[in-house]
Amino acid sequence: MAITSLSSHLLESLLASLTLGRITALIVLFTIASFAIDSTRKPTYPKSLPRVGYTGGIGATIRNWMNLSNYHNWVEEGYNKYGKHGRSFVTPSSPSQPDEIVVPQEQIAWMLEQPETVASTQESHKDVLFGTYNFFNVDDHFPTKVMHKHLARNLVTLLPDIQQEVAESIDIAFGTDTENWTTLNLWEALLAIVPRVMNRLAVGRPLCRNQAFLSSQVGFADDVFRNCLILTLFPTVLHPLVGRLVTLPNWYHFHQGYRLLKPVIEQRLRDYERFESGESQTPPEESLITWLIRQAKADNLPHEQTPYMIAMRLLPIEFAAIHTTVITLHALFLDLLASDPAKDYLSILREETTTVLQSEPNGIWTKNGLARLYRTDSAIRESMRLSTFSTGLTHRKVVAKEGITNPFEGWHAPYGAILMANMSVQHDADIYEDPKTYDALRFSKVREEYEARSQEEVEERGKDTEEALRIKRLGVVTTSSEFLPFSHGRHACPGRFFVAHEVKMMLAHILQNYEIKPIAERPRPTWVAHTIIPTLDVKIEVKRRQPKN
Numbered sequence: 001m002a003i004t005s006l007s008s009h010l011l012e013s014l015l016a017s018l019t020l021g022r023i024t025a026l027i028v029l030f031t032i033a034s035f036a037i038d039s040t041r042k043p044t045y046p047k048s049l050p051r052v053g054y055t056g057g058i059g060a061t062i063r064n065w066m067n068l069s070n071y072h073n074w075v076e077e078g079y080n081k082y083g084k085h086g087r088s089f090v091t092p093s094s095p096s097q098p099d100e101i102v103v104p105q106e107q108i109a110w111m112l113e114q115p116e117t118v119a120s121t122q123e124s125h126k127d128v129l130f131g132t133y134n135f136f137n138v139d140d141h142f143p144t145k146v147m148h149k150h151l152a153r154n155l156v157t158l159l160p161d162i163q164q165e166v167a168e169s170i171d172i173a174f175g176t177d178t179e180n181w182t183t184l185n186l187w188e189a190l191l192a193i194v195p196r197v198m199n200r201l202a203v204g205r206p207l208c209r210n211q212a213f214l215s216s217q218v219g220f221a222d223d224v225f226r227n228c229l230i231l232t233l234f235p236t237v238l239h240p241l242v243g244r245l246v247t248l249p250n251w252y253h254f255h256q257g258y259r260l261l262k263p264v265i266e267q268r269l270r271d272y273e274r275f276e277s278g279e280s281q282t283p284p285e286e287s288l289i290t291w292l293i294r295q296a297k298a299d300n301l302p303h304e305q306t307p308y309m310i311a312m313r314l315l316p317i318e319f320a321a322i323h324t325t326v327i328t329l330h331a332l333f334l335d336l337l338a339s340d341p342a343k344d345y346l347s348i349l350r351e352e353t354t355t356v357l358q359s360e361p362n363g364i365w366t367k368n369g370l371a372r373l374y375r376t377d378s379a380i381r382e383s384m385r386l387s388t389f390s391t392g393l394t395h396r397k398v399v400a401k402e403g404i405t406n407p408f409e410g411w412h413a414p415y416g417a418i419l420m421a422n423m424s425v426q427h428d429a430d431i432y433e434d435p436k437t438y439d440a441l442r443f444s445k446v447r448e449e450y451e452a453r454s455q456e457e458v459e460e461r462g463k464d465t466e467e468a469l470r471i472k473r474l475g476v477v478t479t480s481s482e483f484l485p486f487s488h489g490r491h492a493c494p495g496r497f498f499v500a501h502e503v504k505m506m507l508a509h510i511l512q513n514y515e516i517k518p519i520a521e522r523p524r525p526t527w528v529a530h531t532i533i534p535t536l537d538v539k540i541e542v543k544r545r546q547p548k549n
């Protein structure tokens with residue numbers, strides 16, 4: 001009895017002492033202590049590795065945080081001071097996340113050749129994207145493996161469908177008024193086009209046209225971005241709680257989409273069975289759903305063949321595909337529309353796409369036709385070179401217990417260290433002449449000059465296979481340590497072949513069917529840490545061209 005009254009007395013006085021001010025102070029103290037603990041758990045790097053940003057203790061960490069918009073300048077500064085001269089350097093990060101070791105270009109191949117058990121791609125993606133929370137922990141390599149195995153080989157047969165989705169979605173987004181200029185928000189117009197076209201590939205028709213489904217997928221992708229930002233602001237100890245709370249919208253968007261997706265997947269599973277058993281002669285429609293089923297059967301993975309699991313597997317691919325493409329297209333339009341009017345790039349690309357399309361059978365794009373769009377390809381590659389939306393998109397997490405030793409410089413990185421490839425190389429004047437200028441024909445000029453060589457020249461220089469190979473490697477899908485928007489090596493983006501076709505078709509359709517007014521000055525995006533926040537309010541003016549008789 002005495003004990004009960006003592007404990008209730010203690011509880012009462014404890015509650016009475018909890019004023020709002022004290023609770024706030026407790027939370028602040030707890031957060032600072034948790035961040036301090038996180039900082040001590042970060043992998044430590046050798047002192048010999050130079051650093052960029054503010055250095056030296058907690059004060060520097062706070063100043064680095066307050067200068068998140070300066071991060072990309074530090075990475076560029078590190079490139080010029082160290083990377084360019086073959087040296088790695090370290091960039092700061094939040095107190096809960098490992099700092100990054102940025103390796104120079106000549107070491108990228110070494111970094112990317114490491115086995116998954118030494119420097120892991122999957123683990124770095126999981127950490128960067130907080131996959132445990134954002135993708136409900138259904139976040140292994142399976143859908144990525146499916147993309148690497150099935151996309152490129154099925155793409156050719158999908159081209160006519162992709163072309164149709166491109167044309168129809170642009171006509172809806174850009175309108176059909178041939179008399180008046182229409183003002184469009186560029187970001188929103190692209191968001192009305194890209195998810196539909198991408199979902200022809202992911203889920204097929206007619207679901208790729210269902211606005212409620214598309215909104216759920218875009219909503220989910222937005223959730224992932226927002227949550228990544230929020231979770232970096234919290235110490236690790238709070239992630240299990242905050243991670244579950246902030247991903248409630250992810251669940252909502254997943255279930256919104258799943259309601260519409262479930263019958264489609266069930267039908268695809270039935271179509272697959274009927275075709276496999278010989279009951280039907282019609283193969284199931286080719287799409288990511290079908291490839292996931294095909295691979296799950298090949299690997300004998302029954303749990304991968306349920307509608308729920310297949311729907312879960314689509315999530316990381318939708319995320320990887322939608323905003324990356326919209327951001328890339330947004331930058332491409334701004335680069336083209338704000339380019340020197342004397343260069344008249346739009347007319348050049350209009351002429352090229354029109355001429356090549358006229359030679360295509362029935363006006364339907366083929367792989368060969370799209371490959372002949374040298375100038376259009378160059379305009380896309382050049383925008384991805386100049387206006388890259390990140391300082392570094394290639395990360396690897398050291399997962400070998402004993403860490404990893406760099407054979408070039410001798411430094412050792414412990415378990416948990418993050419290695420990164422630097423995209424500042426794309427702005428290096430020693431590699432790209434006049435690197436800050438958008439030169440849409442930068443890569444096609446070289447290709448066209450090579451192809452225009454006279455017969456004598458060809459004979460004189462022999463077969464010149466090395467030169468031919470170099471020229472061939474100037475296409476947008478070809479990655480290298482000097483062109484990294486799609487990363488490089490065996491994990492380079494498998495979606496890039498699709499992106500290249502999709503963006504060329506979009507440019508072709510827009511330029512052939514619309515006039516677009518140039519813009520006086522290219523709006524500059526805002527940088528937050530690694531990534532840009534595009535200027536979402538940019539408007540463009542378009543008018544449908546009169547059909548030719």
Ligand code: HEM
Pocket residue numbers: 121143144147198317320321322324325328393394395484485486487488490491492493494495496498499
């Ligand atoms: C312009 C648009 C895109 C850009 C700039 C882009 C860029 C990238 C980058 C930088 C990576 C990281 C690779 C690494 O860690 O080394 C990646 C991975 C990936 N991307 Fe893309 N991507 C784009 C569009 C797409 C599309 C449309 C799809 C699917 C249709 C896609 C599917 C993937 C997948 C599955 C991976 C994981 C690859 C792996 O881990 O092996 N991406 N992408």
